[in-house]
Amino acid sequence: MANISTNPQNIIVxxxxxxxxxxxxxxxxxxxxxxxxxxxxxxxxxxxxKVESASFSKLNSTNTNHLSAIWSISLRIENKGLPNSISYxxxxxxxxxxxxxxxxEIDGSPAPPFHQKVGxxxxxxxxxxxxxxxxxxxxVKGISDAWARGIEVNSASFSKLNSTNTNLxxxxxxxxxxxxxxxxxxxxxxxxxxxxxRIQATLIYELxxxxxxxxxxxxxxxxxxxxxxxxxxxxxxxxLANEYVGEEVVKGLADDWARGxxxxxxxxKAKLKCRGLCFLASHxxxxxxxxxxFGLLSNNGTGLFVGxxxxxxxxxxxxxx
Numbered sequence: 001m002a003n004i005s006t007n008p009q010n011i012i013v014x015x016x017x018x019x020x021x022x023x024x025x026x027x028x029x030x031x032x033x034x035x036x037x038x039x040x041x042x043x044x045x046x047x048x049x050k051v052e053s054a055s056f057s058k059l060n061s062t063n064t065n066h067l068s069a070i071w072s073i074s075l076r077i078e079n080k081g082l083p084n085s086i087s088y089x090x091x092x093x094x095x096x097x098x099x100x101x102x103x104x105e106i107d108g109s110p111a112p113p114f115h116q117k118v119g120x121x122x123x124x125x126x127x128x129x130x131x132x133x134x135x136x137x138x139x140v141k142g143i144s145d146a147w148a149r150g151i152e153v154n155s156a157s158f159s160k161l162n163s164t165n166t167n168l169x170x171x172x173x174x175x176x177x178x179x180x181x182x183x184x185x186x187x188x189x190x191x192x193x194x195x196x197x198r199i200q201a202t203l204i205y206e207l208x209x210x211x212x213x214x215x216x217x218x219x220x221x222x223x224x225x226x227x228x229x230x231x232x233x234x235x236x237x238x239x240l241a242n243e244y245v246g247e248e249v250v251k252g253l254a255d256d257w258a259r260g261x262x263x264x265x266x267x268x269k270a271k272l273k274c275r276g277l278c279f280l281a282s283h284x285x286x287x288x289x290x291x292x293x294f295g296l297l298s299n300n301g302t303g304l305f306v307g308x309x310x311x312x313x314x315x316x317x318x319x320x321x
Contacts, residue, residue: 111125167245198270
């Protein structure tokens with residue numbers, strides 16, 4: 001018969017390892033995983049979307065709170081994310097007027113599916129059509145008030161925009177349409193005529209609500225007179241040739257460029273003389289156009305006017321459409 005010893009001194013326990021070594025290996029694995037996921041998160045980027053062009057035509061509103069118009073918008077979508085490609089099954093776009101929950105929305109035709117590898121650039125176009133659609137009294141009145149302001153931005157663009165640490169080079173061209181609206185016959189006694197002795201435009205870049213910078217001043221326009229119903233078109237040019245604007249402006253423009261758009265304000269100083277019931281308004285008049293939003297067309301420093309940013313100007317609403 002075999003004898004089994006139960007003496008504790010004869011029991012040998014194996015395994016378990018070095019607890020300090022195990023802890024170090026575990027922490028090292030956690031640190032490596034942290035570095036790996038940090039690299040993935042830092043290198044992943046959302047697609048960069050820029051407005052290539054935007055326009056509308058045949059805009060017309062009625063007293064019955066209906067609107068007709070056609071909008072065309074072209075977007076440039078670039079995939080700079082690493083290391084993934086992106087597939088778009090559906091891309092929908094909506095035109096919105098206003099910024100509250102009751103703002104009407106007009107859907108555009110969806111873009112066809114497309115695939116983007118890393119570094120690919122795709123041009124996507126959208127078309128929006130409103131054919132006598134109900135949009136409400138607020139929208140119709142807002143659009144009518146904008147048209148009645150009498151000053152409209154025909155076109156605006158900039159080119160050759162380039163900056164160093166503190167200096168800026170660029171050329172801006174802004175075309176404005178001045179109209180003295182003709183009143184209905186039964187209100188003809190309220191009509192006014194305007195004489196503009198000179199109009200000088202200043203280009204403004206706003207860093208924040210409390211800081212703005214004057215970038216350039218255009219030559220003054222010749223004098224002109226407007227009777228009721230008259231329309232006048234004038235162009236204003238601004239040019240900077242490697243001129244000092246400050247580090248804050250250069251950094252602000254670089255941040256705007258990364259978002260795909262940049263805003264400038266055109267401020268007019270006009271010596272205005274009014275003939276009619278507004279004769280008391282004959283004085284030096286300050287006219288604010290903007291902020292004007294420019295979509296960046298490419299990486300060669302070119303931007304095209306895509307719309308007015310209403311309700312964001314410091315000190316009140318813009319005076320231009």
